[in-house]
Amino acid sequence: MTVTTPSAPARATAPVEPAKRGRPRVRPGRLGVHAFLMTVSLAFLAPLLLAVYASLRPYEETAEHGYFSLPRHLSFDYYRQAFDSGMGKYFVNSLIIAVPGVLLTLFLASFVAFAVTRLQMRGGLVLLMVFTAGNLLPQQVIVTPLYVFFNKIDLPYWMSDSMTMYDSYWAVLAVQVAFQVGFCVFVLANFMRTLPMEIVEAARVDGAGVWTQYWRITLPLCRPALAALGTLQFTWMYNDFLWALVFISNGDKLPVTSALNNLRGQFFTDYNLLAAGSVIVALPTVLVFLLLQRHFIAGLTLGASKG
């Protein structure tokens, strides 16, 4: 185990540490740390498990004995009921908004980040600020004018059966992209700054145009950051609750997160059904996280630390 790469000091020190830590010298402090972390982990996991558990039990049972009681009857009935109420359709709605949303956001944001960090334009920094600050505004600040604005924009029938931008996927998609581009510009600009400028300069000397420098040279190097942002953005857009609530009035067009509210009755709410709905809605994001965790964390490292 002699990793001696002079250009990567961080990696060279890495093998030393586990060796030092690997020898299990059990200090009392370490046991305390484990007990503490284990308690916290289980406490963090508990509400999720409780939701899964509640979703498997009939309402009458939990109404009588509470959620924290032994099971007498377990079934997937609530899941069937949730799907019968149109969950599948709402899932498709979510994908209709989130998939193009993520792709468009990454495409637009990566070019802005490229222009700001690689083209040495005047006003580049101002541009970066405008986008970053825009992402930080509370949604409610812009929601009213957008509501009016979307109501005034007419769309042809093939784009929106409401004939306006209001109550169409376009409204939610547009505002999601507008909002999230700011965040992605910020992260990607930080990431691109860590790439050596010489690569782009060499391409420039060879006569590469701006598009080639961006699409063929810079973007492939940003793959880890793009993968991480893609996961993050998909989760955020999928999880959004407010935009669809405000801009979509036809219940059939709601994305799945906002549609969850429909599982509440007007006078009576079956929380076990709501728990089943919550589990169904949460499942894709949890799976995405578990499968792409490495991407996720690697990307955040790259975004958050800028030399």
Next chain:
Amino acid sequence: MPLKTARRAGRTGPRKFTGRDLAVIGVLLGIPVLIDVALIWGPTLASIGLSFTSWDGLGDIKWVGGDNYQALFNDYPPFWPAVRNNLLWLAFLGLVATPFGLLLAVLIDRGVRFSRFYQSTIYMPVVLSLAIVGFMAQLVFSRDQGALNAVLGNEDNPVDWLGDPDLNIWMVLIAAAWRHTGYVMILYLAGLKSVDASLKEAASIDGASEAQTFFRIVLPTLRPVNVIVLVITVIEALRAFDIVYAINHGRNGLELLSVLVTDNIIGEASRIGFGSAIAVVLLTVSLGFIVTYLVQELRGEKKG
């Protein structure tokens, strides 16, 4: 703008943008800028304008000067509780959830066994929608069936955690912190991994205690992460909406500025001018933080 940059580039460097380059820059920079202006900054300005008018969304827009603000501060009962709750939210996330996340990150970063398990479970809530967090909170905190009362064993005299207006905001804050802690933890974990190990070693050779090393050496080098965490904390606190809306539409002790805005716009009353005034209050507070942050960023930029 592309024209101006081209001229400048031509002066300062050996390269010039070709016509095709300018077209690419114009289109691909123009579209996001246009979207940002049309859907973010334009509406922000429009909100400020509308806040001085009285409008129901259909009829004429009437200029009323500062009347909306007057009414908001003096005769709108939910306003001050909402301000208080938003500040409470900020304080709780900033003083409890964020330090807790940092503590967890430091413990996990020391390379204890099972650290991947700890990391994953604590981070898990972050991927959930805040609306789902709100729904789950009801399973835990519900008066008659909730798990918390059952664990505490007070079924005979159950506490209505979410129904008591003096109590419910704290329960909601715990739910919000559940999600916030993991986010902060993962950001700090990422930051801690990038801290040069030789720094810590040098400090310990010089006889610094572990606490000294952390607060004097490690934390200052995490400045970029600190800034990001601060911004996320503030923004989360000001944007808070989904959890309370999922629980009881933000009433009865769970008032928040964001809920009041939404109520005034999409409620039956449709008091758009008034709702905008609340939005502007929210905007003013967040702009304070945003500007501070941007100044910090700018300074870092100049140094780097």
